[in-house]
Amino acid sequence: MNPNNFILSCQGLSKSFTLHTIDGRHVEALRGIDIEIHPGEHVALAGSSGAGKSSLLKCIYRTYEPTSGSVFLRLRNGENVDLTQVSDQEMAFYRGRDIGYVSQFLRAEPRRGPLDIVTRAGVSRGMDRETAREAAVVSLRRLNIDEKLWDVHASVLSGGEKQRINLAAGTISAPQLLLLDEPVSALDPNNREAALDLIGDLTSHGVAVLAVFHDLEAMERLASRIVLMRNGQVEMNGTPEDVLKVLAEGVPS
Amino acid sequence: MSTNWALKIESLGKIHGIPDLRSLEDTGPEKGTAKSALTGSIVAAWDVSFEVAPGEALGVIGESGSGKSTVMRCIAGDQGSTTGAVRLRTVHDGHMNVLDLDPSSRRHLRVADLSVVYQDPAEGLRLNVTAGGNIAEALTAAGWRHFGRIRDRAAELLDRTEVPLSRMDDLVGTFSGGMRQRVQLAKALANEPPVILLDEPTTGLDASIAAGVLDLIRNLLEETGVAAVVVSHDFAVIEMLTTRCVVMNHGRIVESGLTDRLLEDPHHPYSQKLVGAARA
Amino acid sequence: MNTPLLQEILGNASRTDTNLDGSSSFKAQTLNFGLLDEYSKREIRRAILTAVAVPGYQVPFGSREMPVARGWGSGGLQISLAIVGPDDVVKVIDQGDDEGVNAVNLRRLIVSSTGIPESTTPEDSTLIQTRHRIPEDPLDARHTLVLQVPVPEPLRGVERDMRELARMHAEADYARMWVSLYEDKVRNGVITRTTGYPCLVNSRYVIATTPIPRWDIPRLHQSEFLSLFGAGREKRIYAVPPHTDVEPLTFEDVPFEVEKTPGAKCRNCASNNTFLVEVLATDVRQSYWVCSDSDWCRRHRELSDSSSQGLMT
Incomplete structure (x- = not known):
């Protein structure tokens, strides 16, 4: 693996919050994170809650604005950009085209059905409407969303259904980088299986994945590498076997 | 990419009263007021700059009195401005400051270059x-x-804004608030303007009605590719409709950024207060 | 016939000159030609010149007190008296009729204050003051048509604010006029506006062609004659100069149509190609049609009478 052939490279990424409403308190979420992900690599983030896993995803996606450091992303056209330096408009554009982000929850959507939501996601990735629709159909079938629900407003669907719709929307056209924040937490075993299968497929097609899972089993199954985080820093960065072994022994806290 | 804007605002300022620049010294977010004790003038908006690309929606959020509606009215031409520039891509390819246009030409922009949807439908419609x-x-x-x-186009627009065609020939004054707002949207989109300004488009409507109008606006913005400025005090509206926004306080922009970033990681004390209040 | 009337009207003003016999010397000494003083004429003529220079634009003018009530043709009368010259021949009609009380009074006033001849036939006339009609006969460059206008503002029905009205005209912003036509058509299936139909003059200003019927509208378009509109109460003068476009506002797919009742013809002269008005007969329970232009009707009746006599012999 060519070390320069990364999709994502975070260098010295730090994030701190100043809470003006609480006496100007200072909170450090990330302290100098260095991490690289290559095409087709699935990196899982591990660590206890509050270790900074979600913060890292949000800093990359710029839902949090990093305080210092760089986030280099290789774009589809092969160009490298530092996401901490691009304009908001450019960031919005890269979000649409190059980065997929699947969070635990479905973002507030208007009265739209799953098919419509996923199709629109495809269109925003630059697919034409017909292609996007076909891809949405495939994706929804694969994630076992009952066809009868395809035009039902998503707001009335169950948490598990919403999560799968979210996943379908985030993965409809393979992004350069896929960020996953507990994408299967609300799914029953069968649907969880289908979802993990879908994610695994993307990795094999060259997508770089950075994921947070709430269970070790998913990590074990999908991750090509695990980064163990603690207190906003990288504690360990290694093969799943090595890291899981440490985890099994119990992380000193 | 940064040059691909449909609407560009440069250092827009509006001072009510004597346009004495000393008024700037004791007003603004740090001073906690828009009214100058030195000059007695009110700095309703100052140094407001942003641009909006085709297909993009920009939010302007703030409490009442923050200057957000002043900014909208200055862009729309409903109100004069003290200083600054407003540029539209469709007017001399953006080389013209439309604030320099004579009042007649300025008003004419409202035909097909720039539409406004007001909080009160009576402002945008004839009841x-x-x-x-x-x-x-x-x-x-x-x-x-x-x-x-004309009939066909009106029917098409009303259909698109989910107004029953059976009501096409009824006086708007007989319509409910939500329905009036839909008609106002239909009228605003009639000539496919490249830029639309929405001023508190769902404020004052019942929650369930507001949700429906909000859905409609979001669909229309996505489908038409219009550049939109959404002025609201309501984060739910801004979150639903916009990708970027600016926060205004005492006539100044205190922060700008991607909407989800502003909601999850607000920097300015005022933004944090605003978000905190909305999340509470 | 002129002097006694004038003395009657202006008796008080001329009482000091008791020795006058009502001849032309009376007018020369006491009254100006055309009643108005020269300063007033000049002001009105200036307004007229502006109106001609900017076709369709409503020029404000200082409307005078006239010996007729405002709203009874005082605007038209002021125009007539300001432009009348010694070589003119005047015709005055009201609803197409030379013998209407109002027409007679106004004609007498013009004639008695100027001494010019009068006529009922357009052919012999040069100055035609009218309310409600344009004569059926073709007019030409010799003629000046003076229309008495009650409501000069075509947008009055859609806007009452004077400043907004001024703005709308200044910017040729006539969208709301179109909306009123649209709503008329939607509500009634046709555009019901009959008299005073709004027209675009010289592709610029919308005027009220008040209160002539639609029938007469096409005759204003690219006419040979000058039309002057005077509103005394509203203090406005506007004009349609010769060879000027006058287009009735109408939708592309809703053709402008003039009044026409199938099968109707004049009971007196049998014409079916003039503007006819319906008369309700009180004795019999039915109505009949007659020409609105009484002079035209009379002449054509004589013509058909003589031709039918000719046939009999």
Whole structure:
């Protein structure tokens, strides 16, 4: 693996919050994170809650604005950009085209059905409407969303259904980088299986994945590498076997 | 990419009263007021700059009195400005500051270059005219002279904004608030303007009605590719409709950024207070 | 016939000159030609010149007190008296009729204050003051048509604010006029506006062609004659100069149509190609049609009478 052939490279990424409403308190979420992900690599983030896993995803996606450091992303056209330096408009554009982000929850959507939501996601990735629709159909079938629900407003669907719709929307056209924040937490075993299968497929097609899972089993199954985080820093960065072994022994806290 | 804007605002300022620049010294977020004790003037908006690309929606959020509606009215031409520039891509390819246009040419921009949807539908509509007639006003202003085509286009727009066609020939004054807002949207979109300004478009509507209008606006923004400025005090509206926004406080922009970033990681003390209040 | 009337009207003003016999010397000494003083004429003529220079634009003018009530043709009368010259021949009609009380009074006033001849036939006339009609006979460059206008503002029905009205005209912003036509058509299936139909003059200003019927509208378009509109109460003068476009506002797919009742013809002269008005007969329970232009009707009746006599012999 060519070390320069990364999709994502975070260098010295730090994030701190100043809470003006609480006496100007200072909170450090990330302290100098260095991490690289290559095409087709699935990196899982591990660590206890509050270790900074979600913060890292949000800093990359710029839902949090990093305080210092760089986030280099290789774009589809092969160009490298530092996401901490691009304009908001450019960031919005890269979000649409190059980065997929699947969070635990479905973002507030208007009265739209799953098919419509996923199709629109495809269109925003630059697919034409017909292609996007076909891809949405495939994706929804694969994630076992009952066809009868395809035009039902998503707001009335169950948490598990919403999560799968979210996943379908985030993965409809393979992004350069896929960020996953507990994408299967609300799914029953069968649907969880289908979802993990879908994610695994993307990795094999060259997508770089950075994921947070709430269970070790998913990590074990999908991750090509695990980064163990603690207190906003990288504690360990290694093969799943090595890291899981440490985890099994119990992380000193 | 940064040059691909449909609307660009540069250092827009509006001072009520004597436009004495000393008023700037003791007003603004740090001073906690927009009214200058030195000059007695009110700095309703100052140094407001942003740009909006085609297909993009920009939010302007703040409490009442923050200057957000002033900014909108200065862009729309409903109110004069003290200083700054407003540029539209469709007017001399953006080389013209439309604030320099004579009042007549300025008003003419409202035909097809720039539409406004007001909080109060009575501002954007004539209540003693039918729904179809209100749209006909926009179309005839743009030179439409074919009755059949005007009818067809009005019906198409009302259908698109989910107004029952059976009500097309009813006076707008007989409509409910939500329905009036839909007609106002239909009228605003009649001539496919490249830029639309929405001022508190769902404020004052019942929650369930507001949700429906909000859904509609979001769909229309996505489908038309119009550049939109959404002015609201309500984060739910801004979150639903916009990708970027600016936060205004005492006439100044205190922070700008991607909307989800502003909601999850607000920096300025005022933004944090605003978000905290919305999340509470 | 002129002097007694004038003395009657202006008796008080001329009482000091008791020795006058009502001849032309009376007018020369006491009254100006055309009643108005020269300063007033000049002001009105200036307004007229502006109106001609900017076709369709409503020029404000200082409307005078006239010996007729405002709203009874005082605007038209001021125009007539300001432009009348010694070589003119005047015709005055009201609803197409030379013998209407109002027409007679106004004609007498013009004639008695100027001494010019009068006529009922357009052919012999040069100055035609009218309310409600344009004569059926073709007019030409010799003629000046003076129309008495009650409501000069075509947008009055859609806007009452004077400043907004001024703005709308200044910016040629007539969208709301179109909306009123649109709503008329939607509500009634046709555009019901009959008299005073709004027209675009010289592709610029919308005027009220008040209160002539639609029938007469096409005759204003690219006419040979000058039309001057005077509103005394509203203090406005506007004009349609010769060879000027006058287009009735109408939708591309809704053709402008003039009044026409199938099968109707004049009971007196049998014409079916003039503007006819319906008369309700009180004795019999039915109505009949007659020409609105009484002079035209009379002449054509004589013509058909003589031709039918000719046939009999």
